[in-house]
Amino acid sequence: MAVIIDGKALAAEVDQDTKKQVDSLLKRGLEPHLVVILVGDNEASQIYVRNKSRRAEKLGIKSTVIKLDADTSEQDLLDQIEKLNTDDSVHAILVQMPLPDQINEFKVIETISPKKDADGFNPVNVGRLSAGQMDHTPVACTPKGIMKMLEKYQVNVDGKNVVVVGRSNIVGKPMSYLLLNANATVTVAHSHTANLKQLTKTADILVVAVGKTHFIKVQDIKDDAVVIDVGMDRDENGKLTGDVEFSSADKVASFITPVPKGVGPMTISMLMQQTVELAKWSKE
Numbered sequence: 001m002a003v004i005i006d007g008k009a010l011a012a013e014v015d016q017d018t019k020k021q022v023d024s025l026l027k028r029g030l031e032p033h034l035v036v037i038l039v040g041d042n043e044a045s046q047i048y049v050r051n052k053s054r055r056a057e058k059l060g061i062k063s064t065v066i067k068l069d070a071d072t073s074e075q076d077l078l079d080q081i082e083k084l085n086t087d088d089s090v091h092a093i094l095v096q097m098p099l100p101d102q103i104n105e106f107k108v109i110e111t112i113s114p115k116k117d118a119d120g121f122n123p124v125n126v127g128r129l130s131a132g133q134m135d136h137t138p139v140a141c142t143p144k145g146i147m148k149m150l151e152k153y154q155v156n157v158d159g160k161n162v163v164v165v166g167r168s169n170i171v172g173k174p175m176s177y178l179l180l181n182a183n184a185t186v187t188v189a190h191s192h193t194a195n196l197k198q199l200t201k202t203a204d205i206l207v208v209a210v211g212k213t214h215f216i217k218v219q220d221i222k223d224d225a226v227v228i229d230v231g232m233d234r235d236e237n238g239k240l241t242g243d244v245e246f247s248s249a250d251k252v253a254s255f256i257t258p259v260p261k262g263v264g265p266m267t268i269s270m271l272m273q274q275t276v277e278l279a280k281w282s283k284e
């Protein structure tokens with residue numbers, strides 16, 4: 001039976017450390033400030049944004065939520081971001097994804113100052129990450145949280161064959177760069193990959209981020225593989241499930257993340273940690 005990687009417990013540990021750092025910054029007169037922009041009324045996004053601002057409050061981080069109507073124009077959103085870029089009291093800016101169709105996601109990400117890029121999605125920061133320049137570089141929070149999990153559970157990635165299934169800008173691509181920077185041999189698979197399930201079966205570490213309930217089953221996993229499930233899907237009964245069929249996968253894996261309480265909780269904790277880092281870097 002696999003060891004279950006407890007994302008909720010680890011997130012609480014990260015938060016404790018973040019709180020200590022916030023307390024010490026507050027003593028020096030620096031109040032980290034995160035601004036989250038939510039466009040529209042996507043139900044899940046509203047919950048995530050609420051959770052982000054509650055967590056920030058709990059840790060002593062100032063958080064401001066800007067809510068914009070679903071029909072907000074791209075230009076209005078870009079203008080709003082430009083204003084925040086020049087506001088010295090703001091250290092971190094995040095635009096909640098997904099965005100309504102009339103708004104070009106890339107233009108939005110490109111407009112956020114790389115120095116205030118809470119999500120690490122700006123192309124300058126993605127470029128730095130891909131070049132292995134990790135110092136003072138914000139990184140996408142979900143992959144960053146996964147690296148933290150692997151470290152905590154002493155999973156050595158150096159020289160391991162890692163297969164990342166999914167090539168999104170939020171998870172798959174930054175995940176592959178982080179693993180490559182840590183000396184893993186990384187293959188990124190996606191919907192056009194030939195013989196995908198044969199490939200996943202070769203992975204020492206398998207990261208799955210495809211958004212399809214139980215896409216990976218026990219027969220697709222190598223014995224003793226480490227399985228990281230980034231999926232957050234709903235099954236036919238509306239129950240939250242992952243991309244991996246946990247009930248069978250945990251019989252062959254050495255380590256596995258559950259859904260919920262696996263990768264998800266780490267995302268917000270890493271966001272809080274990154275907000276504090278951006279505040280610190282702004283004074284260096």
Ligand SMILES: Nc1nc2c(c(=O)[nH]1)N[C@@H](CN(C=O)c1ccc(C(=O)N[C@@H](CCC(=O)O)C(=O)O)cc1)CN2
Pocket residue numbers: 048094095096097098119141142170232240259260261262263264265266267268
């Ligand atoms: N600008 C961004 N937008 C989005 C991101 C992101 O990192 N930056 N990621 C996701 C949503 N997300 C944070 O924004 C997020 C999703 C899920 C969780 C989480 O803790 N999940 C829980 C279960 C929650 C539930 O019951 O529904 C878990 O897995 O245990 C945190 C953050 C897309 N947009």
